[in-house]
Every structure is written in C-alpha cells, then in structure tokens.
Amino acid sequence: MPIYSEKVMDHFTNPRNVGEIENADGIGEVGNPVCGDMMTFYIKVKDNRLEDVKYKTFGCGAAIAVSSMVSELAKGKTLEEAMTITPKSVAEELQGLPQNKFHCSNLGAQALHKAIEDYQSKQKVGGQVNG
Amino acid sequence: MKKVYLDNTATTPVLPEVRYEMLPFLTESFGNPSCLHEWGDIPRDAMKKAREQIAGLIGANPEEIIFTSSGTESNNMAVKGLAMAQQKKGKHVVVSAIEHFSVLNSAKTLEKMGFEFSMVPVDKYGVVNPEDVRKAIRDDTILVSIMHANGEVGTIEPIKEIAQTTKEKGVLFHTDAVATTGNIPVNVKELGVDALSLAGNMFYGPKGAAALWIKKGTRILPLLDGGIQEGGRRAGTENVAGIVGMGKAAEMARVEMPARMDKLTKVRDYLITELPAKISHVIVTGHSQNRLPGHASFCVEFIEGESMLMLLNAKGVGVTSGSACTSRALQASHVLLAMGLPHEIAQGSLLFGLGIDNTKEDIDYVLEVLPPIVERLRQMSPLYSKFIKQNKGG
Secondary structure, three states: OOOOOHHHHHHHHOOOOEOOOOOOOEEEEEEEOOOOEEEEEEEEEEOOEEEEEEEEEEOOHHHHHHHHHHHHHHOOOEHHHHHOOOHHHHHHHOOOOOHHHOOOOOOHHHHHHHHHHHHHHHHHHHHHHHO | OOOEEOEOOOOOOOOHHHHHHHHHHHOOOOOOOOOOOHHHHHHHHHHHHHHHHHHHHHOOOHHHEEEEOOHHHHHHHHHHHHHHHHOOOOOEEEEEOOOOHHHHHHHHHHHHOOOEEEEEOOOOOOOOOHHHHHHHOOOOEEEEEOOOEOOOOOEEOOHHHHHHHHHHHOOEEEEEOOOOEOOEOOOHHHHOOOEEEEEHHHOOOOOOOEEEEEOOOOOOOOOOOOOOHHHHOOOOOOOHHHHHHHHHHHHHHHHHHHHHHHHHHHHHHHHHHHHHHHOOOEEEOOOOOOEOOOEEEEEEOOOOHHHHHHHHHHOOEEOEOOOOOOOOOOOOOHHHHHOOOOHHHHOOEEEEEOOOOOOHHHHHHHHHHHHHHHHHHHHOOHHHHHHHHHHHHO
C-alpha cells in the first residue's frame, strides 16, 4: 500500500492556491530546513473574512498536501472560524497522514494562525497610529 | 507507463538464472543440510558449492566464509563479535562517520557494554583520510571498521592504505563491503583486511542471504548461539535456497564484472553529466573518480527529496533520497551532513542506483520527466523565491 492516502496524493500532485500574495495583509512562516519542512502562508482579509489564502511550501508530499488542504479549508472563512482549524482536523480531511509525519509535516494550521495573528497585530499598530 | 527502477543500492532484482538455481531448494530438495540422510546430502553439497562461489568472488578460502541473513547481521557480528573476542587486549573501536547504521549502532551498543569508540571524519567527497585513522588508533584500540564504499554517495574508501596502518598497529580491520562486493573487484588479500561483510541482494542474489568473511585464525564471539552450523560461529538452520542463489549470483558477478562495470559506468557518467546540465543548482555528491560504477547522487537545491521521489514514482521512476522526510526516523542523511552539507541542501538529496539492465534510454526518460518536477516544486518553494528575490536585489 502506498504510504499516502488518495486525498494526500491528490492535494500533493495538484496543490490548490499555491503562490504568494502581493501586499498580503498577514504572513505566517513556520518550520525550518533542519526538520525538513517550511511553510509560508499569505492571507488577504476583507470584512473579517479570508478573501484569499496562498502559500509556499518546502517539504515532503505530506507537507505540500497539508498546505493545500489548509488553504482550501480557510478560504472564505471568518478569522475566528479559521483559528479553529487544527492539525487534527487537517489530517482528518486528508484521510489521515502517516504517523511519523503527523507532527513534522502538519504545520499548515500553525502557519495560517500565525498569518492571522500577524494581520491582527498590524491592525492594532495601525489603529494606534490612526487613533 | 514506462517503468524505470533506479534503486539498486536498496536492492537489486534477482536474476532469472539465480532464481532457477534456488527453486529446487524450495521444492524437492528441502532437506536440512545438518542431517546425515540423503535429504541432507543435497543441500549440504549445494551449500559447499555456494561457499566456494562466494570465496571465489573475494579471493578467500571457502572455510573462512560465514553465511548470515543480511549485510546488517554481518556488520553486527563483525563489530560486536570481534570486539568482544578481543576485549582482554583493549576496549576501543574506530569507525568512520559515514558507516551504515548496522556498524554505527553496533559501536553504540558496545559503548553501553563498557567499550569506547572514536569516529573518524570524512572530507567533502566522503573520503576517509587514512592519516585520521592512524591518529584515532590508541594503545587500547582492538578494531577498526571502515566501509569499502558508501551506498549513499558511492565513494570508494582507501581500504588498502588504511590496512597498512592497522597491520602496523596490530589492530583488526573489518570492512563493510556490502556496496562493493559483486559490483567492483573485491579481494580480501589485496585489501589487507581481517573481516569483510557482503550481501547477496546487492549483486542480483536474493534478500536474506549474506556473508561475513573472517581471516583464518581470527577469534570472534558468535551473535547466535546454538548448534554447530557455520563452524559454531553462526547457529541456526541455514537459508539454503538463499545461499545457493547468492552463490550463483556471485559466480555470475565474477564472470560478468568487467562488462557490467563498463556498461554501468557509461550510463552513470551520462546521468552525472546530463542532469546538472538540464537542471540548475544541482550538486553532484560523492567523489568524481573513486565512485561505484552504477552510482549517481545529487542534491537539488531549494526543494525536498521525498516530494521529488514521490513525483518521480508517479512517472514510473523508482529512486531514493537521503532527506529527513524520506527516512522513517525523520533525520537527514548522516552521510551528507558528515560531508559538511548544510541541512537545506541535504534535504534535496536524490540517489540513483543504476542496475545492469538500465540503458541510456532510461536516463533520457529521467532527464525528460525530472526537470518539470523540479521546476514545479521550486515554484512553490519559499527557499527558491527567497533566492530569486535576493538575486534580483543583488
């Protein structure tokens, strides 16, 4: 049996929403090449919703599939809804991940949350300047 | 879809002639070679022949061959068995940083049992400097274990030179020749070693049959206690079919070696020249000259090996990688790191183990399908976009 589920292979071989967003509202970067995987998520926010989500990923098939799935799950969601996406829910949507890949490659939700936090902290700073 | 198997360092296929020799021992000639009746006679004779065939491949005496189950077992037996048999003389062992885990972890087990070990480094081509081995040998050193060639980067080590030092110092020298035996000339007398590991599935024999050669008169403590199989040095009912197959494969390797090496080297050199010409930012790992004939290894920058491997697999190409994500332990290749490659480069490791059936056309197919895979993965790599931005800025 192949190590990856059909869903993982689908998202790995045809990843959705790959790329960067020019003048992104928030950017979240996680991982490093020592552990093997790196992900950078870019978000565009409009009316508290994720209007666009893109990413760049360095890593294995699982890492790429996770990024793709997170982008698909997050797009169109409110920021609060997007914050409820977890590594576990991402793995479930992908019909499971190999056990040894669950932690190292499953960084997508964390990268997305970081991008949202980045957006929120910019809002605060922006608010103070404006205020 | 075209299928191209390029992972012969993981295992070679079993040749039809080898399988043919094995089959009787899985059917009518099922007997136990230890038995004295005629059911035992046939497998016993077959094992004698296989022992001669293996000895013939490495220039040894048949009675010096101990059959084992794998290269891993041979290495375990050599490192632990030789060290334990010598421990009254001393408790220090020397290995290189790029040994197979069956040697490295055996050394670590010895450490838990009160031995010490030193690890000699390699240069950026993966070559052990014999002078470093000389320096690592202490008064209480009893064993040196350095591999003949590394299966991950293909580098062939200066075993003869190291053997001069070990002889001078009166220290036993074991070499893990799993990657070389049956693929390049291996002669235990010319190498000057005291023990040598080999495995049948590296030269078109079956898995589960391997051997350890130990120079006559060298004491070793068995790993497996039991009956008197293999002269009491390795108990357990023998894998007769596997051993017979390995013997046949050894004989074929000995006869066909010059032609095989010539063919493999040509196809390998074509791959090593053409791949970096077709794909930018590719590093050839290992040594340019002292290299296994069928071995080509690279690091493709800015992307990760497992994703390349999986996409190549989707195109019918079987290769391997030393990246962290490829290994079950999720650690980048200790070999590439020991050669001084940074983690992000080591992650892009791609390893081609060519076999005797591979052709230039197979390589052309790889050169056709790999560049778009690399391009696609680079387009989604944050490391690549950083690199492009920095270059534009500079």
